[in-house]
Amino acid sequence: MKQKINDFLTKNWGLKILAIVLSIILWIAIVNVDDPNEKRNFTAKISLENQEVVSEQGKYISVADSNMSVTFRVSAKRTIMDRLSNSDFVATADLNYLDDKGRVPIQITCVTYPRAVNVIGATHYLQVEVGEKQSKKFVITGSYDGNPAEGYAVKNIDVSPNVITAEGPASIVKKIDHVEAVADVDGISTNVSENVVPTFFDSDGKEINTTRLTLSISTVKINVTMDSVKSVPIEVTTPANKDLPSGLSVNDIRVSPDHIDIQGSPDDLNTISRITIPFSDLGFADSDQNFETTVDISSYLPKKIKLVDSTKGKATVTVDIDSIADKTFNVSTGNLKIRNISDDLDATFDTDTVSVVLSGYENKLDSISESELTGSVDVSGLSEGTHKVKVTIDLPDGVKQQNAAVSITLEKKETEEGE
Numbered sequence: 031m032k033q034k035i036n037d038f039l040t041k042n043w044g045l046k047i048l049a050i051v052l053s054i055i056l057w058i059a060i061v062n063v064d065d066p067n068e069k070r071n072f073t074a075k076i077s078l079e080n081q082e083v084v085s086e087q088g089k090y091i092s093v094a095d096s097n098m099s100v101t102f103r104v105s106a107k108r109t110i111m112d113r114l115s116n117s118d119f120v121a122t123a124d125l126n127y128l129d130d131k132g133r134v135p136i137q138i139t140c141v142t143y144p145r146a147v148n149v150i151g152a153t154h155y156l157q158v159e160v161g162e163k164q165s166k167k168f169v170i171t172g173s174y175d176g177n178p179a180e181g182y183a184v185k186n187i188d189v190s191p192n193v194i195t196a197e198g199p200a201s202i203v204k205k206i207d208h209v210e211a212v213a214d215v216d217g218i219s220t221n222v223s224e225n226v227v228p229t230f231f232d233s234d235g236k237e238i239n240t241t242r243l244t245l246s247i248s249t250v251k252i253n254v255t256m257d258s259v260k261s262v263p264i265e266v267t268t269p270a271n272k273d274l275p276s277g278l279s280v281n282d283i284r285v286s287p288d289h290i291d292i293q294g295s296p297d298d299l300n301t302i303s304r305i306t307i308p309f310s311d312l313g314f315a316d317s318d319q320n321f322e323t324t325v326d327i328s329s330y331l332p333k334k335i336k337l338v339d340s341t342k343g344k345a346t347v348t349v350d351i352d353s354i355a356d357k358t359f360n361v362s363t364g365n366l367k368i369r370n371i372s373d374d375l376d377a378t379f380d381t382d383t384v385s386v387v388l389s390g391y392e393n394k395l396d397s398i399s400e401s402e403l404t405g406s407v408d409v410s411g412l413s414e415g416t417h418k419v420k421v422t423i424d425l426p427d428g429v430k431q432q433n434a435a436v437s438i439t440l441e442k443k444e445t446e447e448g449e
Contacts, residue, residue: 068111073101074121090163106147118142123156164200168209176216183293183338185257198243207233225249257293269309281352281393291338298334352391361403370410380437390429
């Protein structure tokens with residue numbers, strides 16, 4: 031018996047070793063058939079580490095939202111792989127390893143089965159933008175959008191807080207020209223208060239995208255106070271004699287626009303019915319020419335009253351000047367009455383017309399119709415014969431006549447025989 035056991039243990043070693051190897055191979059094959067290695071893709075969000083490294087250098091780092099995730103391939107046993115999901119992986123980009131091309135290597139780790147799961151393939155990189163960082167404070171001004179209810183206008187806009195700090199890429203911060211808090215007043219007739227997001231604009235009035243900036247505040251409170259509105263006429267006073275050189279007069283004064291909208295409290299608006307501009311403020315020169323000038327209406331408003339639209343505070347005043355002139359009219363002698371003629375005399379004008387020179391403002395003279403001029407001659411005390419007599423024309427106010435005469439012949443009336 032002992033010999034048999036000894037022969038079993040010491041003889042045929044080659045066959046025995048071969049049997050063991052084949053057994054191991056068979057076991058591995060069976061295991062791999064039942065639980066083989068598999069490869070699959072997963073996606074994980076990327077978190078940045080050590081961002082202060084960039085900030086301490088006075089620079090900013092920016093990554094597009096679409097770049098903040100990475101898709102990778104892993105290898106693991108089927109039994110492990112079937113248990114995995116995206117949430118089992120962590121992807122980090124350490125800015126300590128930022129290279130000159132703006133790339134940061136991404137470290138991917140399986141937090142649930144770190145030893146059983148292998149990330150395969152080339153190293154993944156996160157592409158970032160690095161640039162100069164700038165921080166700047168801006169005053170927030172209040173403005174409004176929309177049209178208030180009829181008869182009302184915005185009086186004042188208060189913003190609180192009214193200062194905001196913007197920090198981020200210098201290329202963006204440098205473009206900021208001003209910041210506004212805009213209130214919606216469409217159809218509003220009472221005071222309003224609301225929270226709004228400040229809007230950033232460049233020098234051309236175009237809105238700036240601030241998604242890449244860090245702002246000290248996200249919203250501000252805006253308070254809008256309303257006023258009542260009134261439309262009033264604009265007038266210019268009639269010039270006094272001292273305001274015009276001798277021989278000149280004002281024919282007409284026109285103001286454009288002739289009305290303007292003003293705003294204030296109802297009590298204050300009740301104290302003003304018109305805006306009056308003294309003629310002496312127009313800066314009239316000693317000239318017989320018409321002139322035009324521009325007047326700032328806001329300077330003639332009471333303290334608590336202002337224009338609804340400050341950009342329309344100018345009015346154009348046009349003054350038509352009239353000067354004294356002479357004009358000759360040929361008056362029909364048929365329009366002249368003969369006064370104080372003796373009963374025994376007949377009178378006949380020796381010409382059909384008589385020239386008369388009238389003096390007055392051009393506007394007056396131009397309004398006179400030559401054919402409608404009338405007048406008279408006085409022949410009192412005159413006897414038979416031809417005489418030069420003075421002509422007196424019926425004139426409108428403001429017009430004078432220079433001396434004029436006409437030839438007239440007086441003859442005895444013919445009497446019937448026997449008288």
